[in-house]
Amino acid sequence: xxxxxxxxxxxxxxxxxTVAAAAGVSRSTASRAINGEPRVSPETxxxxxxxxxxxxxxxxxxxxxxxxxxxxxxxLVVPETGDVLFSDPYFATVLSGITAGLAPSxxxxxxxIGQHPGDGNQMISYLRGGHVDGAMIISxxxxxxxxxxxxKIPVPVVLGGRPVGATLPGMPYVDADNAGGGRLAAHxxxxxxxxxxxxxxxxxxxxxxIDRLDGWRAGMREHNLADDATAGGDFxxxxxxxxxxxxxxxxxxxQGVFVASDLMATGALQELSGRGIRVPDDIAVVGFDDxxxxxxxxxxxxxxxxxxxxxxxxxxxxxxxxxxxxxxEPAQILPTELVRRASA
Amino acid sequence: xxxxxxxxxxxxxxxxxTVAAAAGVSRSTASRAINGEPRVSPETxxxxxxxxxxxxxxxxxxxxxxxxxxxxxxxLVVPETGDVLFSDPYFATVLSGITAGLAPSxxxxxxxIGQHPGDGNQMISYLRGGHVDGAMIISxxxxxxxxxxxxKIPVPVVLGGRPVGATLPGMPYVDADNAGGGRLAAHxxxxxxxxxxxxxxxxxxxxxxIDRLDGWRAGMREHNLADDATAGGDFxxxxxxxxxxxxxxxxxxxQGVFVASDLMATGALQELSGRGIRVPDDIAVVGFDDxxxxxxxxxxxxxxxxxxxxxxxxxxxxxxxxxxxxxxEPAQILPTELVRRASA
DNA sequence: TTGAAAGCGCTACCAC
DNA sequence: GTGGTAGCGCTTTCAA
Numbered sequence: 001x002x003x004x005x006x007x008x009x010x011x012x013x014x015x016x017x018t019v020a021a022a023a024g025v026s027r028s029t030a031s032r033a034i035n036g037e038p039r040v041s042p043e044t045x046x047x048x049x050x051x052x053x054x055x056x057x058x059x060x061x062x063x064x065x066x067x068x069x070x071x072x073x074x075x076l077v078v079p080e081t082g083d084v085l086f087s088d089p090y091f092a093t094v095l096s097g098i099t100a101g102l103a104p105s106x107x108x109x110x111x112x113i114g115q116h117p118g119d120g121n122q123m124i125s126y127l128r129g130g131h132v133d134g135a136m137i138i139s140x141x142x143x144x145x146x147x148x149x150x151x152k153i154p155v156p157v158v159l160g161g162r163p164v165g166a167t168l169p170g171m172p173y174v175d176a177d178n179a180g181g182g183r184l185a186a187h188x189x190x191x192x193x194x195x196x197x198x199x200x201x202x203x204x205x206x207x208x209x210i211d212r213l214d215g216w217r218a219g220m221r222e223h224n225l226a227d228d229a230t231a232g233g234d235f236x237x238x239x240x241x242x243x244x245x246x247x248x249x250x251x252x253x254x255q256g257v258f259v260a261s262d263l264m265a266t267g268a269l270q271e272l273s274g275r276g277i278r279v280p281d282d283i284a285v286v287g288f289d290d291x292x293x294x295x296x297x298x299x300x301x302x303x304x305x306x307x308x309x310x311x312x313x314x315x316x317x318x319x320x321x322x323x324x325x326x327x328x329e330p331a332q333i334l335p336t337e338l339v340r341r342a343s344a
Numbered sequence: 345x346x347x348x349x350x351x352x353x354x355x356x357x358x359x360x361x362t363v364a365a366a367a368g369v370s371r372s373t374a375s376r377a378i379n380g381e382p383r384v385s386p387e388t389x390x391x392x393x394x395x396x397x398x399x400x401x402x403x404x405x406x407x408x409x410x411x412x413x414x415x416x417x418x419x420l421v422v423p424e425t426g427d428v429l430f431s432d433p434y435f436a437t438v439l440s441g442i443t444a445g446l447a448p449s450x451x452x453x454x455x456x457i458g459q460h461p462g463d464g465n466q467m468i469s470y471l472r473g474g475h476v477d478g479a480m481i482i483s484x485x486x487x488x489x490x491x492x493x494x495x496k497i498p499v500p501v502v503l504g505g506r507p508v509g510a511t512l513p514g515m516p517y518v519d520a521d522n523a524g525g526g527r528l529a530a531h532x533x534x535x536x537x538x539x540x541x542x543x544x545x546x547x548x549x550x551x552x553x554i555d556r557l558d559g560w561r562a563g564m565r566e567h568n569l570a571d572d573a574t575a576g577g578d579f580x581x582x583x584x585x586x587x588x589x590x591x592x593x594x595x596x597x598x599q600g601v602f603v604a605s606d607l608m609a610t611g612a613l614q615e616l617s618g619r620g621i622r623v624p625d626d627i628a629v630v631g632f633d634d635x636x637x638x639x640x641x642x643x644x645x646x647x648x649x650x651x652x653x654x655x656x657x658x659x660x661x662x663x664x665x666x667x668x669x670x671x672x673e674p675a676q677i678l679p680t681e682l683v684r685r686a687s688a
Numbered sequence: 689t690t691g692a693a694a695g696c697g698c699t700a701c702c703a704c
Numbered sequence: 705g706t707g708g709t710a711g712c713g714c715t716t717t718c719a720a
Binding site for chain 1: 712
Binding site: 384 | 707714
């Protein structure tokens with residue numbers, strides 16, 4: 001046994017060559033056996049598999065990507081800072097749907113999280129670099145979607161949420177029926193006989209913020225009610241409390257409020273409780289999302305349910321379809337529904 | 345202009361060859377210019393950069409990785425399901441530290457999240473595949489650390505948190521002084537004259553759970569107090585409430601409680617408030633972490649602060665040092681301190 | 689069913 | 705300071 005190189009330097013990992021030699025076949029055949037191609041004899045497959053096992057071989061992904069032009073991974077882009085991302089259960093839920101949808105394909109999910117607000121375009125350069133086969137972009141704000149920049153992404157992209165302020169040909173999106181949900185909230189609150197109603201909106205540079213407000217206003221109009229009582233939030237609990245305070249100060253006669261997310265609604269409930277205002281007796285509250293918080297809030301939240309997990313799954317499946325060369329629906333809208341609990 | 349190929353098929357992206365030709369130099373020179381190597385004439389650099397810009401060239405990462413044997417990315421492994429991950433601000437904070445620590449190196453962070461509890465070993469196979477240059481593993485449970493499996497990872501690994509139930513040579517870790525923090529909590533509560541004290545622990549298959557309990561018990565012994573009142577949680581708010589309920593039922597004379605995380609403490613506070621028990625008058629509460637929740641809780645939490653963000657940064661920097669060929673300290677322990685607020 | 693050989697795009701060594 | 709050339713590990717024609 002030659003023992004060159006006394007240094008305990010890490011040995012080179014086995015290559016396809018090593019495996020082929022050990023199995024007594026050529027590299028080509030070894031490759032075919034490993035990739036499960038049809039025309040390989042059973043005993044050859046067996047021999048190769050044994051060699052793989054014994055050598056602890058695993059294919060070099062870079063080499064494979066170089067020739068197949070497939071990386072086997074897709075990106076999930078979230079142009080929010082980690083703080084926001086991790087404090088809203090919406091993300092956990094949509095992410096679980098995405099991983100579920102992606103699972104059968106064996107693709108690896110690469111999560112790109114914003115470091116600083118507004119560096120969405122920096123992420124886009126990552127997508128252009130050929131690191132991934134496709135991408136999903138969720139929770140985007142208007143500023144994140146520079147149509148020119150997005151257009152240069154050389155891989156399929158699916159959006160979670162309608163793009164706002166940009167036309168993006170060939171870039172399908174999956175969204176909930178936010179406007180329909182806003183209308184549902186309006187109808188429900190108006191249906192209780194309350195007439196002085198207001199809303200706490202999401203960020204108005206996001207489709208989820210804009211469309212829920214639009215739906216709410218449409219509903220108000222249908223009931224001939226004023227739609228002027230609004231305060232803006234940013235989907236965080238703190239902003240919900242602040243907005244609630246402002247709404248109360250400006251409209252002391254308020255009887256009901258539609259809050260555009262459950263997380264903000266928890267903040268609003270806290271503000272109401274702090275002021276000794278009873279829910280729903282004094283003011284009725286309707287939320288949006290129906291995740292976690294809604295049923296455990298005090299009182300349990302009446303809310304508009306959107307199928308968040310299902311949306312995640314659909315986003316992933318749509319991307320997989322595109323990777324497969326199929327052309328998906330340009331827009332897939334999921335229904336929302338009212339869930340009655342105690343708060344309204 | 346030849347117009348072969350009528351099909352509007354996506355044109356091949358430019359390669360180094362294309363750039364070199366456009367700049368009137370060889371591939372070698374173009375490569376050096378692009379990688380900022382010293383010995384290239386300024387005018388050459390200029391010409392190459394212009395060609396890059398005009399062609400919209402970006403280097404093929406697979407080809408680069410194949411020859412340099414560096415992927416330019418590192419993995420963050422979190423063997424928790426998305427739900428847990430996204431509901432505890434601990435992760436947001438440690439993640440922000442990690443991205444900050446990684447930033448100067450230009451490495452891309454790849455987040456590997458558990459899909460099902462206990463598939464930590466599946467992630468390990470990803471690490472073995474040569475996709476990344478190194479890895480960080482945080483929030484690991486005993487079951488996630490199979491020493492044999494980890495030993496086969498061919499890249500540097502840094503652990504966030506002391507490994508439990510396994511000796512892992514060459515695998516450094518960064519941790520807070522959890523035991524010290526537990527003792528601090530014991531001293532503080534005992535120092536208020538309360539004698540009937542209990543604790544809500546974290547998961548006892550995690551170092552953070554074990555060590556905080558050990559420290560607490562040591563502190564209790566030093567004050568000659570009984571340490572039998574304990575209930576176990578899993579670091580979620582819900583488990584904190586459940587454990588608090590159990591503790592109250594089993595020890596009606598309880599005067600103070602140390603809860604091993606702020607998130608669990610919020611659950612405990614809710615349970616106490618629901619039973620009409622006043623904090624700190626009837627029962628004093630000390631938490632652990634000092635993130636977000638602690639100061640906004642009702643009442644504001646007295647807690648043991650650990651430098652979470654700093655830990656994240658240190659984890660990243662330690663990994664970078666290893667990628668650089670340096671040998672880091674096998675263990676880096678960060679100090680904890682008592683933060684006095686209203687709850688104890 | 690198998691093997692030989694070309695080549696994916698890039699870096700790095702060597703000469704000049 | 706620059707160019708030629710070999711080769712990273714793999715898949716994929718093309719022949720046999």
